[in-house]
Amino acid sequence: MRAFIESCTSSIDSFRALQSVFTNDKKPGLFFPPCILLRLTFISIQVCVRELIACGGPGPPIAIKVLSGCAVIVRGQPRGGPPPERQINLSNIRAGALARRAVQGQPDTKDTPDEVNINPWLLIFQMHSEFCFQAQSKYTRYSYTFSIVYSGFSIIEHVRDGSMLRALLLPDYYLVTVMLSGIKCPTFKREADGSETPEPFAAEAKFFTESRLLQRDVQIILESCPNQVILGTILHPNGNITELLLKEGFARCVDWSMAVYTQGAEKLRAAERSAKERKVRIWKDYVAPTANLDQKDRQFVAKVMQVMNADAIVVKLNSGEYKTIHLSSIRPPRLEGENKDKDKRFRPLYDIPYMFEAREFLRKKLIGKKVNVTVDYIRAATSAMETGGIPAFPERTCATVTIGGINIAEALVSKGLATVIRYRQDDDQRSSHYDELLAAEARAIKNGKGLHSKKEVPIHRVADISGETQKAKQFLPFLQRAGRSEAVVEYVFSGSRLKLYMPKETCLITFLLAGIECPRGSRNMPGGMQVAEPYSEEATIFTKELVLQREVEVEVESMDKAGNFIGWLHIEGVNLSVALVDNALSKVHFTAERSSYYKTLLSAEETARQSKEKLWANYEEKPKEEVAQLTEEKERVAKYRAVYVTEITDGLHFYAQDVETGTKLESLMESMRGEIAAQPPVEGSFAPRRGDFCIAKFGDGEWYRARVEKVESPAKVHVFYIDYGNREILSSTRLAALPPAFSTRTLPPQATEYTFAFIQVPQDEDARTDAVDSMVRDIQNTQCLLNVEYSGAVCPHVTLQFTDSKDDVGLGLVKEGLVMVDVRKEKHLQKMVTEYLNGQESAKSARLNIWRYGDFRDDDADEFGYRR
Numbered sequence: 001m002r003a004f005i006e007s008c009t010s011s012i013d014s015f016r017a018l019q020s021v022f023t024n025d026k027k028p029g030l031f032f033p034p035c036i037l038l039r040l041t042f043i044s045i046q047v048c049v050r051e052l053i054a055c056g057g058p059g060p061p062i063a064i065k066v067l068s069g070c071a072v073i074v075r076g077q078p079r080g081g082p083p084p085e086r087q088i089n090l091s092n093i094r095a096g097a098l099a100r101r102a103v104q105g106q107p108d109t110k111d112t113p114d115e116v117n118i119n120p121w122l123l124i125f126q127m128h129s130e131f132c133f134q135a136q137s138k139y140t141r142y143s144y145t146f147s148i149v150y151s152g153f154s155i156i157e158h159v160r161d162g163s164m165l166r167a168l169l170l171p172d173y174y175l176v177t178v179m180l181s182g183i184k185c186p187t188f189k190r191e192a193d194g195s196e197t198p199e200p201f202a203a204e205a206k207f208f209t210e211s212r213l214l215q216r217d218v219q220i221i222l223e224s225c226p227n228q229v230i231l232g233t234i235l236h237p238n239g240n241i242t243e244l245l246l247k248e249g250f251a252r253c254v255d256w257s258m259a260v261y262t263q264g265a266e267k268l269r270a271a272e273r274s275a276k277e278r279k280v281r282i283w284k285d286y287v288a289p290t291a292n293l294d295q296k297d298r299q300f301v302a303k304v305m306q307v308m309n310a311d312a313i314v315v316k317l318n319s320g321e322y323k324t325i326h327l328s329s330i331r332p333p334r335l336e337g338e339n340k341d342k343d344k345r346f347r348p349l350y351d352i353p354y355m356f357e358a359r360e361f362l363r364k365k366l367i368g369k370k371v372n373v374t375v376d377y378i379r380a381a382t383s384a385m386e387t388g389g390i391p392a393f394p395e396r397t398c399a400t401v402t403i404g405g406i407n408i409a410e411a412l413v414s415k416g417l418a419t420v421i422r423y424r425q426d427d428d429q430r431s432s433h434y435d436e437l438l439a440a441e442a443r444a445i446k447n448g449k450g451l452h453s454k455k456e457v458p459i460h461r462v463a464d465i466s467g468e469t470q471k472a473k474q475f476l477p478f479l480q481r482a483g484r485s486e487a488v489v490e491y492v493f494s495g496s497r498l499k500l501y502m503p504k505e506t507c508l509i510t511f512l513l514a515g516i517e518c519p520r521g522s523r524n525m526p527g528g529m530q531v532a533e534p535y536s537e538e539a540t541i542f543t544k545e546l547v548l549q550r551e552v553e554v555e556v557e558s559m560d561k562a563g564n565f566i567g568w569l570h571i572e573g574v575n576l577s578v579a580l581v582d583n584a585l586s587k588v589h590f591t592a593e594r595s596s597y598y599k600t601l602l603s604a605e606e607t608a609r610q611s612k613e614k615l616w617a618n619y620e621e622k623p624k625e626e627v628a629q630l631t632e633e634k635e636r637v638a639k640y641r642a643v644y645v646t647e648i649t650d651g652l653h654f655y656a657q658d659v660e661t662g663t664k665l666e667s668l669m670e671s672m673r674g675e676i677a678a679q680p681p682v683e684g685s686f687a688p689r690r691g692d693f694c695i696a697k698f699g700d701g702e703w704y705r706a707r708v709e710k711v712e713s714p715a716k717v718h719v720f721y722i723d724y725g726n727r728e729i730l731s732s733t734r735l736a737a738l739p740p741a742f743s744t745r746t747l748p749p750q751a752t753e754y755t756f757a758f759i760q761v762p763q764d765e766d767a768r769t770d771a772v773d774s775m776v777r778d779i780q781n782t783q784c785l786l787n788v789e790y791s792g793a794v795c796p797h798v799t800l801q802f803t804d805s806k807d808d809v810g811l812g813l814v815k816e817g818l819v820m821v822d823v824r825k826e827k828h829l830q831k832m833v834t835e836y837l838n839g840q841e842s843a844k845s846a847r848l849n850i851w852r853y854g855d856f857r858d859d860d861a862d863e864f865g866y867r868r
């Protein structure tokens with residue numbers, strides 16, 4: 001064929017000779033059906049010309065499109081940009097027009113005989129041969145567009161711009177205009193005079209698509225048809241043109257059509273991100289939103305200290321600095337319309353539908369935990385004038401926050417507790433996971449969750465009785481009878497003043513810590529601003545870090561004249577009043593004398609005083625004076641209760657359980673072991689820290705509740721069994737997290753520490769061992785009767801009786817000469833002291849145990865550390 005064509009001239013006879021090859025050949029296989037005639041494949045074949053046509057400079061032009069049996073489109077070689085195109089019509093021959101489906105109101109056209117015979121020859125000629133032509137005249141070209149939704153294999157007929165094409169769908173020959181889903185290329189703007197002005201890189205983008213797809217077989221996936229615009233994806237055997245355009249910087253992602261893209265939106269975002277980083281073409285002047293931030297400020301790990309409504313958190317950095325982080329590209333629940341009840345004080349957390357649920361979701365998920373923060377952009381500060389009446393905002397750091405691989409913003413949106421912000425197409429300040437947020441919102445809308453639910457919105461009727469004296473008086477007896485009540489710390493005013501939310505009572509109260517005197521911060525007073533006391537700010541920060549937005553337990557004892565409740569606050573077994581005193585941020589108040597925590601507070605204060613830090617930095621110890629404590633004259637009250645002694649220490653202290661709560665403990669242990677058996681903990685998954693509650697596997701192979709007291713190494717972890725009082729050193733592989741259903745909130749620790757009243761333990765090690773051994777034989781793992789006689793610095797001092805004989809255990813130790821008597825001066829205890837002293841004299845007379853060599857406390861008693 002090539003030799004035959006090269007021998008032909010451009011005369012009419014030559015073309016007729018060529019035509020006769022196809023019309024007179026006896027082989028029926030040379031007759032091409034219309035489906036073959038329409039197979040106009042995109043190709044790039046160089047054409048040798050006898051007379052070079054100026055098509056953009058030297059070099060052979062390239063045929064890019066066949067219009068009919070006698071017309072083709074050629075372009076020159078690219079030099080510094082897309083080359084111009086030119087239509088070439090073959091002279092001296094005529095080929096009919098291609099069949100086309102008509103536009104509305106006009107008849108269809110059909111292939112003519114000439115077209116049927118000439119066009120297949122031209123296709124083969126163009127696809128497999130070099131040919132020659134001469135330019136003789138110009139003709140006007142026309143194009144038509146047919147829009148019919150279809151899916152399947154196609155041929156690209158025309159490229160309007162880089163992202164909009166016209167395709168012929170096979171085998172039905174529908175001609176449709178398709179816009180690539182998810183992207184948009186620079187376009188050609190049509191002016192009033194009919195001319196077209198290309199946007200920057202519009203011609204280059206068109207050339208990029210045209211040179212790869214025009215007149216080629218492709219697969220088209222038609223994905224949507226919004227507003228009569230067909231969106232689709234074109235797949236070529238060599239790749240996806242959508243991704244290539246983005247990667248080469250010829251297009252940008254479009255949110256509105258990205259949602260229907262079926263090949264993975266994350267691939268498009270990644271391709272666009274690659275082009276931005278390389279600053280190619282339309283991104284040549286691109287500046288990343290976080291370009292001015294150091295790497296350590298773009299990505300970091302921080303501890304969440306507070307949740308601000310439902311779209312922002314306050315974190316503590318490793319440097320100790322606090323930073324407010326806003327979740328990127330989401331909007332918290334908002335109140336639609338104006339507040340109807342203008343007389344009622346507006347409280348966004350409780351009055352905006354789903355705001356409380358969103359805040360609680362974040363609080364329970366994040367408070368006190370470390371999260372990964374990736375800064376997406378910095379939103380500049382705005383003034384009220386700039387925002388047209390919208391409140392002014394300071395500069396905001398917007399980031400993607402993850403914990404355990406979970407995107408918190410995505411989780412919030414998927415539950416219908418927030419919505420996704422829509423941006424202008426050129427606004428690059430958005431979440432790095434924006435498509436995932438949109439997908440999560442679509443799921444929430446489909447499932448009717450949260451803000452998208454058609455059900456009635458939840459209503460939170462929370463009574464704020466802070467400062468309401470009359471309401472507080474009515475509420476006080478109820479809280480006093482309740483004992484320890486659950487609460488959430490909503491706000492910290494100072495180190496000892498907090499606002500609490502009581503979930504069971506659905507009310508807000510102001511709570512003051514009992515038993516301490518905490519430094520006061522600055523505040524407005526009628527006479528002017530009161531200056532803050534030293535270390536008031538440190539005390540406030542300490543309290544915030546320990547309890548803010550945490551679940552706590554409170555014991556209400558009384559209230560003040562302003563309607564503020566006074567009591568004790570506990571968090572994970574820690575008394576906040578004691579913690580403040582222990583850290584030298586508060587002093588013990590005289591009102592603590594009436595509390596059972598008084599001795600513990602005094603002990604903590606003494607420790608802080610000796611450290612000479614903070615409040616005690618300038619403390620000078622005064623000479624000790626013997627001062628007898630004033631006590632009210634009263635009779636000794638004997639209220640013995642049944643206890644079960646579980647452990648005895650070397651210092652003659654012992655731990656006991658209340659018999660009344662024993663059944664609760666047995667039930668809890670049974671349930672806990674059943675759950676552990678059903679879902680055994682993963683060995684080594686628990687990382688112990690001092691103060692953590694956990695479960696520990698004892699020597700009998702059973703699991704018990706425990707508290708970590710010290711971590712020397714993973715192989716040596718000191719634990720205290722909170723329900724039995726014994727201690728043990730274990731490997732961390734024998735520890736696991738305490739299931740929430742069996743925490744100390746469900747059942748407080750059952751082992752309580754006590755020591756014997758009126759008894760002084762001998763300092764001699766052998767004598768002390770004899771006393772402990774006697775105790776172990778007599779009372780360990782037995783039920784006894786216990787009565788609290790007076791408080792101690794570490795634990796209550798008690799008397800213990802045998803259940804059957806009602807004999808005093810401590811008095812028995814005295815009579816056996818195993819211990820000495822600790823003489824108390826309280827008048828109401830003198831009867832018991834006298835009885836103990838008589839028992840001691842009896843042991844001394846009989847020379848029993850420590851008295852076998854007489855009264856060793858005489859003469860050189862001080863030398864041996866004894867006293868009368």
